[in-house]
């Protein structure tokens with residue numbers, strides 16, 4: 483409940499970048515993490531826009547032996563997540579700078595096999611969204627997974643990320659509002 487209020491507070495002051503009024507459900511978090519699939523030992527998972535960490539906790543539980551990097555723009559969310567999940571490398575910064583963040587952490591981008599995004603890509607400025615998609619594309623190797631959630635499927639028909647093949651979308655009704663999990667595979 484404390485997280486819901488913290489999220490709501492940020493949504494009120496920074497609606498465009500927060501992109502939702504309450505955190506995602508545990509059910510959506512499970513569906514997102516399931517789309518990561520099987521990872522090779524030593525693979526790194528990147529999460530973009532973790533907010534209060536509902537996807538982060540699910541990823542940490544499902545992949546206890548893999549390195550997790552979370553990139554969050556909002557200072558309050560980043561600080562709280564760092565305190566709660568010390569095993570996750572929480573970077574306070576913009577997702578569009580992903581290759582630089584990885585370099586600073588000493589992570590070879592070739593080790594990143596999955597990017598899980600809680601970013602409100604459709605409500606961010608178009609140019610920023612395009613730079614974020616390019617950063618994800620430049621980071622993932624062929625076969626790498628990019629998992630995005632969205633509340634609206636239609637805009638993604640004209641906003642297909644270049645360099646990826648879309649896999650089957652899954653709807654998660656138990657979320658406010660109901661959401662879709664969009665998995666993409668790097669070509």
Ligand SMILES: C[S@@+](CC[C@H](N)C(=O)[O-])C[C@H]1O[C@@H](n2cnc3c(N)ncnc32)[C@H](O)[C@@H]1O
Pocket residue numbers: 499500501502504505506530531532533534535536537553554555556559575576577578599600601602606
């Ligand atoms: C819709 S919320 C999702 C939070 C969480 N993943 C969830 O599902 O409950 C979007 C999150 O993305 C963060 N965000 C927005 N733009 C960002 C950017 N350019 N780089 C990193 N994080 C960003 C926001 O601060 C917010 O925490």
